[in-house]
Amino acid sequence: MSEQTVTGPAADDEAATKAHLAKVGKPEGPRNNRLLTLLAWVVGLLFVAPVLWMVLTSFHSETDAASNPPHWFAPLSLEGYKSFFGAGPWPPLLNSLTASVVSTVLVLLLAFPAAYALSIRPVKKWTDVMFFFLSTKMLPIVAGLLPIYLFAQQFRLLDTIWLLIILYTSMNLPIAIWMLQSFLAEVPAEMLEAAQVDGAGLIRTLRSIIAPVVMPGLASAALICFIFSWNELLLARVLTGTVAGTAPVFLTGFVTSQGLFLAQVCAASLVVSLPVLAAGFAAQDKLVQGLSMGAVK
Amino acid sequence: MTTDTAATSAKPSREAPPAESKALRKAGDWARRAPLLPALIFVIVMTQLPFAATLVISFMNWNAYYPDERGFAGFDNFARVFTDTNTRQAVVVTIVLTVAVVLISLVLGLLIAMLLDRKFLGRGIVRTMMITPFLIVPVAAALLWKHALYNPEYGLFNGLLTTVFGDNAPQPDWITNNPLWAIIVALVWQWTPFMMLILLAGLQSRPLDVVEAARIDGASSWQIFRHMTLPHLRQYIELSGLLGAIYVVQNFDHVFTITSGGLGTANLPYFIYQTFYTAQDYGRASAAGVVVVLGTLIIAMAALRTVFTIFKEESR
Numbered sequence: 213m214s215e216q217t218v219t220g221p222a223a224d225d226e227a228a229t230k231a232h233l234a235k236v237g238k239p240e241g242p243r244n245n246r247l248l249t250l251l252a253w254v255v256g257l258l259f260v261a262p263v264l265w266m267v268l269t270s271f272h273s274e275t276d277a278a279s280n281p282p283h284w285f286a287p288l289s290l291e292g293y294k295s296f297f298g299a300g301p302w303p304p305l306l307n308s309l310t311a312s313v314v315s316t317v318l319v320l321l322l323a324f325p326a327a328y329a330l331s332i333r334p335v336k337k338w339t340d341v342m343f344f345f346l347s348t349k350m351l352p353i354v355a356g357l358l359p360i361y362l363f364a365q366q367f368r369l370l371d372t373i374w375l376l377i378i379l380y381t382s383m384n385l386p387i388a389i390w391m392l393q394s395f396l397a398e399v400p401a402e403m404l405e406a407a408q409v410d411g412a413g414l415i416r417t418l419r420s421i422i423a424p425v426v427m428p429g430l431a432s433a434a435l436i437c438f439i440f441s442w443n444e445l446l447l448a449r450v451l452t453g454t455v456a457g458t459a460p461v462f463l464t465g466f467v468t469s470q471g472l473f474l475a476q477v478c479a480a481s482l483v484v485s486l487p488v489l490a491a492g493f494a495a496q497d498k499l500v501q502g503l504s505m506g507a508v509k
Numbered sequence: 510m511t512t513d514t515a516a517t518s519a520k521p522s523r524e525a526p527p528a529e530s531k532a533l534r535k536a537g538d539w540a541r542r543a544p545l546l547p548a549l550i551f552v553i554v555m556t557q558l559p560f561a562a563t564l565v566i567s568f569m570n571w572n573a574y575y576p577d578e579r580g581f582a583g584f585d586n587f588a589r590v591f592t593d594t595n596t597r598q599a600v601v602v603t604i605v606l607t608v609a610v611v612l613i614s615l616v617l618g619l620l621i622a623m624l625l626d627r628k629f630l631g632r633g634i635v636r637t638m639m640i641t642p643f644l645i646v647p648v649a650a651a652l653l654w655k656h657a658l659y660n661p662e663y664g665l666f667n668g669l670l671t672t673v674f675g676d677n678a679p680q681p682d683w684i685t686n687n688p689l690w691a692i693i694v695a696l697v698w699q700w701t702p703f704m705m706l707i708l709l710a711g712l713q714s715r716p717l718d719v720v721e722a723a724r725i726d727g728a729s730s731w732q733i734f735r736h737m738t739l740p741h742l743r744q745y746i747e748l749s750g751l752l753g754a755i756y757v758v759q760n761f762d763h764v765f766t767i768t769s770g771g772l773g774t775a776n777l778p779y780f781i782y783q784t785f786y787t788a789q790d791y792g793r794a795s796a797a798g799v800v801v802v803l804g805t806l807i808i809a810m811a812a813l814r815t816v817f818t819i820f821k822e823e824s825r
Binding site (some may be wrong): 249439 | 541542544549555556560562566624629630632634635636638641643646648650652657660663668669672701706707710711745761762765785786791795799802806808813
């Protein structure tokens with residue numbers, strides 16, 4: 213469209229530029245755009261296809277789910293979900309919920325003041341402290357697992373949810389501090405000065421002045437911590453058993469004991485992933501900041 | 510005024526005198542440190558102590574099945590870690606797995622990020638679809654690949670082959686034929702969105718007016734990409750690659766679920782888990798743990814430096 217409307221003295225030049233722009237793929241080029249849209253959709257669908265297949269399979273009967281070639285349009289059935297919920301997944305789901313929620317709360321309680329000390333009126337050498345926190349995140353968990361196991365065995369903490377809560381808290385604390393630090397650094401100085409003039413103490417300042425301003429940051433840090441705790445398998449697998457086993461542990465055990473019931477496996481995987489999917493979609497734009505530990509905004 | 514606020518403690522010291530005494534400033538320093546300490550102490554206790562203990566145990570003969578033989582072992586465990594074929598295999602698997610997953614998902618992530626950086630119909634929806642693999646619980650994702658996709662009898666892949674080529678279609682056993690690749694592909698599927706997200710953030714932080722100006726000046730797409738986008742993205746590529754590497758080096762869920770370390774796919778985390786949990790050889794497991802940390806340290810140093818550069822630039 214634009215190419216045809218160009219007339220006048222500089223038309224040659226402009227037309228050349230326009231043609232050139234169209235060739236190099238400027239977003240506005242209509243045909244280019246259609247191709248681009250198509251390509252992007254194909255790639256997106258390709259990546260989401262396994263999940264869609266999981267959803268579809270989870271709603272098929274076991275016989276339809278296990279058919280080759282696949283019965284795409286087989287009647288929907290809740291068989292998979294019925295057998296999953298019949299297998300007693302509630303205690304593990306509740307354990308996961310407890311471990312994730314309580315550790316997330318603990319993380320925020322520890323990280324929020326720490327982030328304050330690292331951003332607003334920072335302590336000396338605050339960057340060093342920040343990098344110390346980050347470096348602990350890079351220590352492979354497996355390298356500290358044995359002493360933790362032996363310690364827990366000694367103090368009868370194996371297979372308790374408290375052990376997991378404490379470990380998940382230490383696992384996520386560095387991420388939360390990094391995220392919150394970058395949020396707190398953006399709190400306007402005038403607000404804090406005003407609070408100081410009014411004689412507000414540290415806890416009051418944190419609770420009534422800063423917390424409301426950085427609420428979105430707190431929320432996304434909480435979601436990221438929740439996701440990481442909910443996903444964790446290795447620690448839970450080694451340190452818990454029948455009592456405090458979490459949903460991921462249940463998933464692995466459940467599949468081996470039940471054999472291969474595809475619809476059931478898909479239903480189970482989906483149900484366990486549901487909280488993370490919800491949290492992730494809700495925090496989509498903040499996901500990057502959390503995943504890069506606040507390094508990228 | 511700025512010096513005044515900077516010198517005032519976190520607890521308001523009510524009308525600080527113009528020339529603060531040393532004692533007062535010291536008190537201020539402590540009030541400033543106090544909010545940091547609980548987190549700092551907690552993290553030190555929870556991360557440094559267990560690793561120090563691992564280090565100690567790595568120099569010990571300690572197998573839970575032979576409690577009487579516990580004692581100092583010197584470098585024996587390390588010698589065994591480096592001479593034992595299983596361990597060496599685990600080291601190789603870890604390197605291959607990490608390098609392959611990070612490189613493939615980085616390249617795919619970059620291409621997709623560049624696609625999603627453009628404006629098109631339903632960009633938000635495609636972005637959401639792209640992120641979804643990352644939001645499936647890792648164990649669940651591994652189960653999905655193992656049973657719903659790879660399974661030779663009723664997995665989707667062979668099902669599609671039957672649909673397309675009919676009853677005589679080849680029906681490969683994906684996991685048995687290429688066990689390591691089965692894990693790599695599943696991991697790439699899960700990690701590409703991670704790379705894509707960080708690179709997309711990098712792309713969108715690029716100053717557009719400069720790119721636009723270059724385009725008007727007749728720079729080709731390739732030139733813009735090569736000389737403007739890529740240098741700008743470098744930090745983000747490094748960051749996503751290194752962070753990805755740190756997570757993939759530690760991968761346990763996929764190896765555990767898809768092959769249970771069989772068929773020569775045991776990586777170091779799985780190997781350590783097995784040595785300590787099943788074989789109960791605490792000394793050797795710890796030595797392997799120390800080796801993993803040393804390996805990770807190299808990647809971590811580079812990662813920290815990259816984060817540091819970005820961090821410095823942003824807080825300027």
